[in-house]
Amino acid sequence: MSVKKKFKGLSDKAVAWLFIGPSVFLLLAINIYPLIYAIRMSFTNFYANKIGREPQFVGLKNYIKVLNKEAIWEKMQVTANFMFWTLLLQAVIGLGLALLLNRKFKGNELLTTLIVLPMMLSPAVVGVFWTYLYNPQVGLFNYVINFFHDFGSFDMIGSSVLAPWSIVIVDTWMWTPFTMLICLAGLRSVPNYLYEAAEVDRASKWQQFIYITLPSVLPFLLLALLFRGIENFKMFDMVVELTSGGPGSATELASINLKREAFEKWKTGYSSAFAVILFVTIFGFGNVYVKVMNKIKER
Amino acid sequence: MKKIMILLFVSLFTFSANSNAKSITLGWAAWDPANALQELTKEFTAETGIDVNFEFVPWPNFADRMLNELNNKGKTFDLLIGDSQWIGAGAVYGHYVKLNDFFDKEGISMNDFSPATVYAYSTWPKGSENYYALPAMGDALAWAYRKDWFDRPELNSEFKKKYGYDLGVPANWNQLHDMCSFFQGREIDGQKRYGAAINTERGSEGITMGVTAAMYAWGMEYENPNKPYDMEGYFNSPQAVEAVEFYRKLYEDCAPPGHSDAYMVANLDAYKSGQVAFQMNWYAFWPGVSKEDSDGRVSGFFANPKQNVAAATLGGQGISVVKYSDKQDLALEYIKWFARPDVQQKWWDLGGYSCHNDVLNSPSFPTSTVYAQGFLDSMGIVKDFWQEPTFVELMLPMQEAIHDYVVNGKGTAKGALDKIIEEWVEVFEADGKL
Numbered sequence: 029m030s031v032k033k034k035f036k037g038l039s040d041k042a043v044a045w046l047f048i049g050p051s052v053f054l055l056l057a058i059n060i061y062p063l064i065y066a067i068r069m070s071f072t073n074f075y076a077n078k079i080g081r082e083p084q085f086v087g088l089k090n091y092i093k094v095l096n097k098e099a100i101w102e103k104m105q106v107t108a109n110f111m112f113w114t115l116l117l118q119a120v121i122g123l124g125l126a127l128l129l130n131r132k133f134k135g136n137e138l139l140t141t142l143i144v145l146p147m148m149l150s151p152a153v154v155g156v157f158w159t160y161l162y163n164p165q166v167g168l169f170n171y172v173i174n175f176f177h178d179f180g181s182f183d184m185i186g187s188s189v190l191a192p193w194s195i196v197i198v199d200t201w202m203w204t205p206f207t208m209l210i211c212l213a214g215l216r217s218v219p220n221y222l223y224e225a226a227e228v229d230r231a232s233k234w235q236q237f238i239y240i241t242l243p244s245v246l247p248f249l250l251l252a253l254l255f256r257g258i259e260n261f262k263m264f265d266m267v268v269e270l271t272s273g274g275p276g277s278a279t280e281l282a283s284i285n286l287k288r289e290a291f292e293k294w295k296t297g298y299s300s301a302f303a304v305i306l307f308v309t310i311f312g313f314g315n316v317y318v319k320v321m322n323k324i325k326e327r
Numbered sequence: 328m329k330k331i332m333i334l335l336f337v338s339l340f341t342f343s344a345n346s347n348a349k350s351i352t353l354g355w356a357a358w359d360p361a362n363a364l365q366e367l368t369k370e371f372t373a374e375t376g377i378d379v380n381f382e383f384v385p386w387p388n389f390a391d392r393m394l395n396e397l398n399n400k401g402k403t404f405d406l407l408i409g410d411s412q413w414i415g416a417g418a419v420y421g422h423y424v425k426l427n428d429f430f431d432k433e434g435i436s437m438n439d440f441s442p443a444t445v446y447a448y449s450t451w452p453k454g455s456e457n458y459y460a461l462p463a464m465g466d467a468l469a470w471a472y473r474k475d476w477f478d479r480p481e482l483n484s485e486f487k488k489k490y491g492y493d494l495g496v497p498a499n500w501n502q503l504h505d506m507c508s509f510f511q512g513r514e515i516d517g518q519k520r521y522g523a524a525i526n527t528e529r530g531s532e533g534i535t536m537g538v539t540a541a542m543y544a545w546g547m548e549y550e551n552p553n554k555p556y557d558m559e560g561y562f563n564s565p566q567a568v569e570a571v572e573f574y575r576k577l578y579e580d581c582a583p584p585g586h587s588d589a590y591m592v593a594n595l596d597a598y599k600s601g602q603v604a605f606q607m608n609w610y611a612f613w614p615g616v617s618k619e620d621s622d623g624r625v626s627g628f629f630a631n632p633k634q635n636v637a638a639a640t641l642g643g644q645g646i647s648v649v650k651y652s653d654k655q656d657l658a659l660e661y662i663k664w665f666a667r668p669d670v671q672q673k674w675w676d677l678g679g680y681s682c683h684n685d686v687l688n689s690p691s692f693p694t695s696t697v698y699a700q701g702f703l704d705s706m707g708i709v710k711d712f713w714q715e716p717t718f719v720e721l722m723l724p725m726q727e728a729i730h731d732y733v734v735n736g737k738g739t740a741k742g743a744l745d746k747i748i749e750e751w752v753e754v755f756e757a758d759g760k761l
Contacts, residue, residue: 073757077398079420164584165602186587188735274529275587276731292391293720294398295757 063307070300077294090301099277100285100302107282109192110199111260115253117200122207123249127241129208130215144205151202155269158198159185162270185271188278195267195279199260207252214248215241247325254317261310282306350378351405351657354393355644357383358591359615360464363677370673371664377657386591387531390719397422397649405652406661408463408644411447416716417647418451423459424648429659430458435666441465443706444682448645453714460645461662462682464611467631467705468540468640469698470503471598471616472496472605474627476515496629500544500573503605503632507581510604522581523605524597525574526590529730532722533590535712536640537607538574538729540631543638543710545570556755563744566635571740575733581605587734609642610705613698614678628698630705641709643680682706717758724750 038046070090074083094100129140146154161169162184173179184194218240226236264283267273273280273288286306290299353368355361361383368379382403384392390410396403397417409417417423426449430437437445437458444462451459476482477494486494490505497503507522514520526537539547547567551557561567578586583602586593591608598606599619613628620626631639646665648658664670671683675695680702686692693700713721725747732743755761 075757077394077416077420079398162585167585181584183585183587186585186734188737268530272528272530272588274730274734276529276735276737277727278735280727288723291395292723295720 066300066303069297070304072297074297074300075294076296083297086297090298091305093298094302094305100282102277103280103282103285106192106278106280107261110195110263110279110281111257113193113196114199114203114260115257117196118204118207118256119249119253121200121204122252123211123245125204125208126211126215126245129212143208146202147205149202151266152269154198154202155266158194158270162194186275188275191271191275191278195270198266198270199263202266203256203259207249207256210248210252211245214245218244243327247321250317250321250324254314254321257317258310258314261306349376349657350380351652351654351661352380352382352403353406353408353661354382354384354396354404355408356389357385358611360611360679363614363674363679367670367674367677367679370670371661374664375660377660379661390531394719397651400651402649402651402653404649405654405658406646407649408646409460410644411641411711412714412718412722414448414451414459414645415714415718418457418459419716422647422650424650424655424659426458426461426648426662427456429662433663433666435461435663439666439668439684441682441684441687441706443641443709444643444645447641447709447711447714448643448682451714460647461666462643463646463665464644465680465682465702465706466609466611466642466644467702467709468536468607468642469610469613469631469701469705470605470607470629471613472506472627472629473603473624475623475625476510476604477627478625482515496627497632499632500541500577500634504573504577504580507577507605511581518601520601521583521597521603523577523607524586524589524594524603525577525582525607526594527578527582527587527730527734528590528593529588529726529734531590532712532726534729534733535722535725536590536642538571538733539710539712540607540640541570541574541577541634542567543640544631544634544636545573546635546638549713556761558748558751562748562751563741567744568740570634571729571732571743575736575740578733610680610698610702611642614696617697626697628701630701630708637708639705639709641711643682715758715760717754720754721751 069083071085071087072083073086073089075081125143129136129143161167164170164181164183164186169184170181173182182190184190222240223236226240231239262283263281264287267279267281268284271279273284282302283306286299286302289295289302293299353364355364361381365381368381372378390413393404393407393409394413394416395401397407397420407423409423414423418425429435437449437456440449440462444465445458446454448462449458449460451457483494486506486509489509492502494506494509497506503523509522510520511522512519526533528534545566547564547570548561549558550561583597586597589597591612594606594608595612595616597603598608598616601624613626616626617628646662648655648662652658665674666683668683668685671681671686675681675686681687687703687706693703712718715721728743728746728750731737732740752761
């Protein structure tokens with residue numbers, strides 16, 4: 029039976045609903061309902077593992093508790109540091125690599141493929157093998173660093189000073205190719221005649237970069253950073269495998285703490301409140317960021 | 328053709344129905360004793376015709392996997408060999424079948440098992456006569472050392488010259504530190520060696536199990552014996568503080584580089600690869616370590632050294648019937664079989680740690696292996712972490728605070744213990760205990 033015959037007698041609106049219905053249903057079932065349920069739970073003292081104990085309404089108590097807990101602010105600070113350094117490094121190195129690969133040279137395609145490889149790996153696997161790379165006795169990382177300057181044996185994931193950097197380095201290694209690819213797409217969309225006109229106007233390479241390349245690629249770069257920012261705000265698997273949030277709580281990101289509160293301590297009400305706060309934070313930042321990005325694009 | 332298909336379908340259905348009716352699933356951690364149990368269970372299947380399927384979960388995910396299963400009233404497991412600390416939750420939240428009536432009916436007496444193991448693995452409330460598990464695998468935290476290095480005259484004389492006594496099984500934690508420091512960074516047979524592989528793991532329970540080995544030996548109590556849940560002055564007593572400080576010193580002075588997130592497997596690896604003179608680990612691993620001694624490596628074993636008192640961290644598990652199982656009768660049949668003295672003897676022979684008095688009190692037991700006497704000594708002095716239903720909530724703050732102090736070097740031992748008490752009070756208040 030042809031599609032035309034099958035849908036005969038249905039209005040355009042009905043056909044439209046027929047197509048979007050399953051998606052709307054899934055969205056409601058998988059995203060919206062759990063969100064509403066979590067918001068409801070956040071106002072209770074519910075513990076998911078305490079069978080038979082009815083949750084009681086506690087008002088804003090969980091929110092006040094989360095916001096007043098010093099440890100939570102420490103985790104937020106760890107998360108903010110992680111995000112700041114990973115985004116900064118990925119923006120700078122990603123853009124640099126994109127500029128390099130935008131030139132035509134022998135082996136360009138092979139190099140692009142090699143650079144992109146890390147982001148195709150599973151974050152959990154990356155976390156595990158970097159623990160070996162960071163091993164002070166047999167790890168390659170120590171060897172390479174000591175090859176340039178003899179620092180002696182140092183423990184990247186056992187030191188509170190170095191551990192935060194250890195996760196920044198791994199995330200940058202893994203996800204810079206993503207920023208690079210988006211920037212490369214931006215660079216390749218810049219029409220050549222702009223550079224030709226600039227050449228005619230005797231603009232230097234630096235001026236061409238500042239006045240043509242950068243404004244053209246900036247919206248792409250910002251978009252990549254938005255994606256990476258959201259991802260890194262909820263970063264979990266790679267860091268758990270690499271440091272378990274340690275030493276102590278030096279690399280315990282907000283998402284790791286949330287998982288521990290929700291699924292190890294089973295403080296469902298409290299952790300729902302924490303999750304809602306995180307959601308509102310990232311949603312708020314995301315909105316502001318998109319508005320700024322749109323303004324830049326309009327310019 | 329149609330008839331053949333129907334016949335095939337009917338036989339497949341019958342086969343699957345039969346196999347379901349005569350099979351049970353047992354869940355445990357993935358480690359050496361689990362393989363020994365699998366071997367032992369072949370005899371149960373031969374005797375009863377009941378197949379036993381095994382699901383062994385790696386230690387780092389063991390608690391998460393099993394406790395989620397129980398909280399979700401899952402039917403995956405009919406039998407569960409769960410950690411000693413889970414017994415409170417298993418009983419209070421109704422995950423485990425109470426076994427008293429079954430034991431009475433089958434003539435299984437808890438007096439036939441080592442009292443320490445019955446107390447730790449089977450009872451809730453603690454010390455009562457409510458049994459939710461049969462002691463299955465006795466275990467405690469202990470130490471293995473490189474006896475072949477200790478026996479070298481040149482090393483012994485150098486050690487004696489420096490410390491004034493012979494290299495040997497340390498009589499207390501100070502001697503343990505002396506010996507570990509002696510080996511730290513020392514070159515033996517052309518390789519750089521280190522002192523001790525100790526528990527420092529952050530994610531699950533590793534560093535807590537390690538540091539409590541010291542805290543118990545210093546005489547730490549969790550609470551006021553006359554006022555339950557009153558922890559101030561007990562858990563953070565001067566002795567407890569000293570023990571935590573000592574553990575940090577042991578980590579700083581004696582652990583191999585990079586040993587900052589290590590537990591069972593990492594300690595084993597460090598020892599087997601010849602990096603360290605000592606390793607802290609569970610008795611469960613000693614059969615494997617002893618069997619794998621090669622290339623001149625000779626292992627010695629000893630119980631947790633005493634300091635102010637003799638004490639050791641309890642490990643081990645009891646076997647329980649899961650309340651949500653549809654095959655409780657078959658699961659109980661397995662427990663009945665497993666409780667038999669002859670099966671318990673085979674369990675020990677295969678590398679499992681029986682808790683049955685007939686096995687432990689046998690005159691040949693102490694000399695049956697090089698670690699048997701240590702095991703007997705340890706089981707008489709064991710102490711366990713909280714076995715409350717909220718034990719995970721109690722474990723996590725301790726993991727964080729102790730790791731922060733010992734590995735991260737942040738704050739003071741007293742500050743870490745005070746912080747833990749603060750969190751524990753909150754947990755007990757939420758649980759209605761305070």
